[in-house]
Amino acid sequence: MTVFILVSGVFTGPYVWDETAAALTAAGAEVHAVALTGLGAGRPPADAAVGLETHIADVLAVIDSVGRVAGREIVVVGHDYGIHPALGAADRRAESIARIVYLDSGLPENGVPALAAVPDQGVREEVLRAAGESGRRAGAALAPPSRDGWGVWGSTAGVSGAALDRLTALASPQPLGTLLQPLVLTGAAAELPMAGVLCTGNGSSVAMVQTRVGLGEPTLQALADPRVTFFELPTGHWPMLSTPAALAGTLLRAAAGEGHRLTPAGAEQPQPFLLDVPELPRERTGTIDLYPPPSATGPRPAVVLIHGGPVPREARPTPRDWPGMTGYARYAAGQGVVAVTVDHRLHSLDDYARSAADVAEAVERVRADPRVDAGRIALWFFSGSGPLTADWLGKPPPWLRCLAANYPIMAPLPNWGRFDARFRPSEAVAHAGSLPLVLVRAGLETAAIASTVDEFTDAARACGAELEVIDVPHGHHSFETVDPTDESREAVHAAVRAVLHHLCGEDDGSPR
Structure with missing residues (x-):
């Protein structure tokens, strides 16, 4: 049996996975949506210091509870910010994990905080300013966006008005420590098979990633490993809300090792210009x-x-x-x-x-x-x-x-x-x-x-x-x-x- 451990992104909790989890369960999988402290597991005490390590511990607890049962393949899925605690936990339990799925997320690096992956410079500055003013005190958090502000964190294309209302109503403040605490990796997770699910409505695609790999970008060369596969979903950044059934199907295929594989840099000669134009001196x-x-x-x-x-x-x-x-x-x-x-x-x-x-x-x-x-x-x-x-x-x-x-x-x-x-x-x-x-x-x-x-x-x-x-x-x-x-x-x-x-x-x- 495949066991999916689903880790949600900024401001959100397990509720965002409800429909996707139901579809996966109907297909015969076991599903656990992780309640990250402060983001679905109840508000921590005001003096609690919640950081990335707290959320890694949350994911580890779920992995350990599942890992005690033999015959199960664990697939950890991280969406958006959720890939940071997902990867951190998988790195520490690599022997228990069959695959990591990066759901419209960045590629976290050792020693780099999640804040570096936030695309919006204004948000990054806001977090650093808030951290400076609070002295990074326990309980300091970034307020969730208004209903019209989710687009700063990713395209809401395909998300219904009702789903957006619910997302906004249930959103929680994001503890600053989760964005500022560096991710610590041993390198064990790098040896695990992985899959990337790219949401084209949010501006990413397999072709774009292939181009960057082909150009020799050092941090992306591992993506051409045969154990890495890719999928596209024609929707915005929140596929669990916009296309939950399609996402479930994609996750099942990812768990089975299916998907598109990239070509390593230098493996193919650049395609020539389509016209036969004469050589000229330059x-x-x-x-x-x-x-x-x-x-x-x-x-x-x-x-x-x-x-x-x-x-x-x-x-x-x-x-x-x-x-x-x-x-x-x-x-x-x-x-x-x-x-x-x-x-x-x-x-x-x-x-x-x-x-x-x-x-x-x-x-x-x-x-x-x-x-x-x-x-x-x-x-x-x-x-x-x-x-x-x-x-x-x-x-x-x-x-x-x-x-x-x-x-x-x-x-x-x-x-x-x-x-x-x-x-x-x-x-x-x-x-x-x-x-x-x-x-x-x-x-x-x-x-x-x-x-x-x-x-x-x-x-x-x-x-x-x-x-x-x-x-x-x-x-x-x-x-x-x-x-x-x-x-x-x-x-x-x-x-x-x-x-x-x-x-x-x-x-x-x-x-x-």
């Missing part, structure tokens, strides 16, 4: 690669290609050497314009301001090159660099002739928490004036990213922006290297034609 200066057009005379218009992210600092090759970036650059240069790729420091969600400064500095260096017509520049953004478009949309310089974006993220994803208001393209586009915009939209985009694109296109059309949309109905994110189809090729041709038309105009600079 000049590398600092973070910039410049592709002069062959046989060009006089200053030429330039298109600056801006990669997405976040990209791990350790990623090799760096983005300007990715096939998509070099492919577009060679294609554009072959059409008679100067093409530029640039490495910018978008390594985490906190890096957008620094990345924006890198891009602005690179653009000025390009404009200062004597081979470049400083009055005719196009900026072309990809994927996670979408928020960077806001600076240019909000106050377009006169030399900016076109702004393009391929499968961009145009608003913070739900699992990003509150995000710097500076990087809101849907708000900035109202000030774009007559700046031509070219948007390449992937039809098979993840739902969370697609909704940000829809938000942007609605805002652009509402304010009368000059927006051209090029659709790739059967294209995925990064379709230029994952979908080498005629449809994708035509989309690339159409996008380059549109950008160069706005960049070069009808005069002697029109593309060849």
Whole structure:
């Protein structure tokens, strides 16, 4: 028999698992939803010091009670914050555990407190401020969100109004010690099979994780172990409330060792650009690669290609050497314009301001090159660099002739928490004036990213922006290297034609 030990996240208790537990029980499993002290096990005394170790002890007590019965395979499931006490307990009882399931959660590390996994910087600052004011006194806690505030902790997509009301009514303050006390791991849990269940409505997907693994992010390389599998659920961050039956089915499959397995970094060669474009010489200066057009005379218009992210600092090759970036650059240069790729420091969600400064500095260096017509520049953004478009949309310089974006993220994803208001393209586009915009939209985009694109296109059309949309109905994110189809090729041709038309105009600079 499979025994599921379910550990809930911040502010919540065993009640969130009611429907999922019922479905698992109906399928023949044994289920124990852990009541974490202060979060479903009753309020602790005001002078009680409740920390992460307290919650680890709560989970250990359940594991030990189950472990005394032979013939049972224990699967520990941690949702959100719950993965920290779940992992801490599994690490200390590794011999009793068959598998750990990470339910739309982060990957806790030894010595790192749960607060580091909170996506919202404002919440992190609030916790640290409250801890400083209280001197981390016993009983200090973070108040649960209001009914409309749960989105800061993750998307509530799919959760009914009644379920949200109940979630709010039963929520408990989160003891600060549970977020601030470092997690202590021996390493034993790292040897256990694991499964990740990703909620795509909250902004995560298997493809995103595979990309980060493929880029060589050190902390994620263990996810390519054959004992690690992944699943997706098309819902928000609270699948036990939005799709409890589907979650139960997924947990049963995870317990059986099913699921998608990732490819290790370096195991496969990067897919080439989908067009056969000729090799062209490039000049590398600092973070910039410049592709002069062959046989060009006089200053030429330039298109600056801006990669997405976040990209791990350790990623090799760096983005300007990715096939998509070099492919577009060679294609554009072959059409008679100067093409530029640039490495910018978008390594985490906190890096957008620094990345924006890198891009602005690179653009000025390009404009200062004597081979470049400083009055005719196009900026072309990809994927996670979408928020960077806001600076240019909000106050377009006169030399900016076109702004393009391929499968961009145009608003913070739900699992990003509150995000710097500076990087809101849907708000900035109202000030774009007559700046031509070219948007390449992937039809098979993840739902969370697609909704940000829809938000942007609605805002652009509402304010009368000059927006051209090029659709790739059967294209995925990064379709230029994952979908080498005629449809994708035509989309690339159409996008380059549109950008160069706005960049070069009808005069002697029109593309060849």
